[in-house]
Amino acid sequence: MTTETQTASRRRASFHNLTVSEVRRLTDDAIEVTFGVPAELAGQYDYLPGQYVALRTTLPDEQGEPHEVRRSYSICAEPRSFEDGSSEIRVAIKKDLGGLFSTWANAELKAGDVLDVMSPQGAFISRHGKDGAAVQHNVMNSMNHPEELAGEPGNFVAIAAGSGITPVIAIARTLLAANPETTFDLVYANKAAMDVMFLEELADLKDKYPSRLALHHVLSREQRIAPLMTGRIDSEKLQALLSSAIRAEDVDEWFLCGPFELVQLCRDTLAARGVEPEHVRFELFTTGRPDRPEGNAGRPVVEDESQDTYKITFTLDGLTGDVASPTHARESILNAALRVRPDVPFACAGGVCGTCRAKLITGTVTMDENYALEQDELDKGYVLTCQSHPTSEEVTVDFDV
Numbered sequence: 442m443t444t445e446t447q448t449a450s451r452r453r454a455s456f457h458n459l460t461v462s463e464v465r466r467l468t469d470d471a472i473e474v475t476f477g478v479p480a481e482l483a484g485q486y487d488y489l490p491g492q493y494v495a496l497r498t499t500l501p502d503e504q505g506e507p508h509e510v511r512r513s514y515s516i517c518a519e520p521r522s523f524e525d526g527s528s529e530i531r532v533a534i535k536k537d538l539g540g541l542f543s544t545w546a547n548a549e550l551k552a553g554d555v556l557d558v559m560s561p562q563g564a565f566i567s568r569h570g571k572d573g574a575a576v577q578h579n580v581m582n583s584m585n586h587p588e589e590l591a592g593e594p595g596n597f598v599a600i601a602a603g604s605g606i607t608p609v610i611a612i613a614r615t616l617l618a619a620n621p622e623t624t625f626d627l628v629y630a631n632k633a634a635m636d637v638m639f640l641e642e643l644a645d646l647k648d649k650y651p652s653r654l655a656l657h658h659v660l661s662r663e664q665r666i667a668p669l670m671t672g673r674i675d676s677e678k679l680q681a682l683l684s685s686a687i688r689a690e691d692v693d694e695w696f697l698c699g700p701f702e703l704v705q706l707c708r709d710t711l712a713a714r715g716v717e718p719e720h721v722r723f724e725l726f727t728t729g730r731p732d733r734p735e736g737n738a739g740r741p742v743v744e745d746e747s748q749d750t751y752k753i754t755f756t757l758d759g760l761t762g763d764v765a766s767p768t769h770a771r772e773s774i775l776n777a778a779l780r781v782r783p784d785v786p787f788a789c790a791g792g793v794c795g796t797c798r799a800k801l802i803t804g805t806v807t808m809d810e811n812y813a814l815e816q817d818e819l820d821k822g823y824v825l826t827c828q829s830h831p832t833s834e835e836v837t838v839d840f841d842v
């Protein structure tokens with residue numbers, strides 16, 4: 442990766458108030474929300490297709506008490522900026538069953554509302570290109586004119602389910618525009634036609650690139666003419682799709698985005714077919730562990746001088762501080778750090794997004810889940826602080842590197 446790409450995909454997260462400029466209904470239970478980004482903040486909100494933003498607001502919880510909620514949503518449009526230097530961020534918000542934020546947003550959010558929006562993050566981006574970063578580099582330098590990008594031609598395949606289409610549509614648009622020889626196969630799974638998000642946009646993209654984009658809608662609860670396109674994607678159907686529907690012999694990059702089970706099935710299947718993991722990018726909706734609520738910021742841990750503690754030292758924005766964490770509490774480094782610095786960055790708190798990444802400088806930790814860091818990052822000592830628990834008396838991490 443070039444330094445520029447590293448900066449774009451790993452910029453330190455910070456929140457700003459952004460105003461909603463448009464809310465557009467996509468399906469009965471999904472909306473697209475556009476935030477205007479003023480010129481003075483545009484540099485902090487440039488992004489690569491496939492990245493996400495965290496949104497933060499305060500909503501009443503079940504007891505009616507004000508409760509801070511953070512949710513991450515993928516950006517669904519290719520980067521754009523306007524003549525006056527301003528830009529915009531578009532995300533799609535699908536109503537989750539019982540989801541406090543997504544239910545509220547689908548019912549209440551309107552143009553003119555203001556939310557805290559975190560600067561874009563995430564590593565679900567294409568690395569295809571001469572130096573492994575050519576496409577991203579070009580995108581970052583030609584945000585308004587993706588047609589002019591000199592990205593390497595490539596064959597790409599994406600398998601998305603439900604709102605997993607959100608980052609994928611931004612990636613597909615950009616890669617198809619970047620090189621006239623690029624092909625993109627998209628397998629998009631939904632329950633029924635009425636659940637398909639961006640139906641029109643996908644049809645328009647197909648019209649624009651009739652021979653280069655192959656679109657395979659798979660519906661689990663609706664009969665389609667081709668039996669292959671009907672039913673849930675299980676191992677058998679996936680093998681059949683890969684053998685008969687996907688055109689490319691040599692796929693340069695795979696993009697997988699959906700619930701844990703589907704992404705895991707695809708990863709295992711591709712690995713068994715000999716696809717190298719470095720050609721596979723994936724993004725999960727959740728870790729499949731709803732017992733870990735998103736936005737669980739700093740649950741109370743009572744420190745008591747008689748208890749054994751771990752000493753956690755951390756550097757954030759150039760300031761170094763430390764916090765004692767009782768050994769019996771088995772709290773995460775993020776949790777402990779939030780008690781003394783509420784601005785420690787996090788979004789999903791579930792090992793998925795990578796926002797809480799820091800480098801382990803001294804000491805040892807165990808990490809529960811990791812769906813965000815790649816092997817080279819682990820080799821360099823990076824950890825997800827929301828998933829890391831000290832195993833040595835003293836631990837030092839650095840959020841700034």
Ligand code: FES
Nearest residue numbers: 788790794795827
């Ligand atoms: S906050 Fe998302 S991985 Fe830690």
